[in-house]
Amino acid sequence: KNEVEQSPQNLTAQEGEFITINCSYSVGISALHWLQQHPGGGIVSLFMLSSGKKKHGRLIATINIQEKHSSLHITASHPRDSAVYICAASPSGSRLTFGEGTQLTVNP
């Protein structure tokens, strides 16, 4: 069992739909990260959170420390949101342990 698991692995949505990607982790963490990776490899950090909820534009990330679960929500999805979304746990505040990613495709 991976230390960080994401679901679903693949997600296809129509433009405008509300999207949720889930992440469960089995290690103790100091922070949980949500990252976005576009074709070509570049990774962008979306959120780093250790409790509660954060919002940036149409993106919302939540975390439940007791349940060791986090979710990434995208409201009013757009084709430009199509990317791989990766959840990563930071057990000791240093290196990241990554989930396998969720491939999101938003169709116009």
Added chain:
Amino acid sequence: DTGVSQNPRHKITKRGQNVTFRCDPISEHNRLYWYRQTLGQGPEFLTYFQNEAQLEKSRLLSDRFSAERPKGSFSTLEIQRTEQGDSAMYLCASSSRVKNTEAFFGQGTRLTVV
């Protein structure tokens, strides 16, 4: 500062050759990480520096792999006697322990061993 810079972006090499990649982190970041990502998988941790000290190495990092960060600034990752299984995206990231920032990633170096 334009972020984390990795060079080269792409490298094609013949099996058995040595390759070296470079990572220039964000200047005030004292932590630097190397990760490897194969197709369809999430990145895997390779090694981590705090300033010039290499604090942690994954068991994935065989004897053919070595990383350095002289003077605590840029870092190099060398792979000796490359194998086809080394083909992957090599990602570098940096963060600030003092400011507890999230990790900022470079664009990666895609290695293809033929």
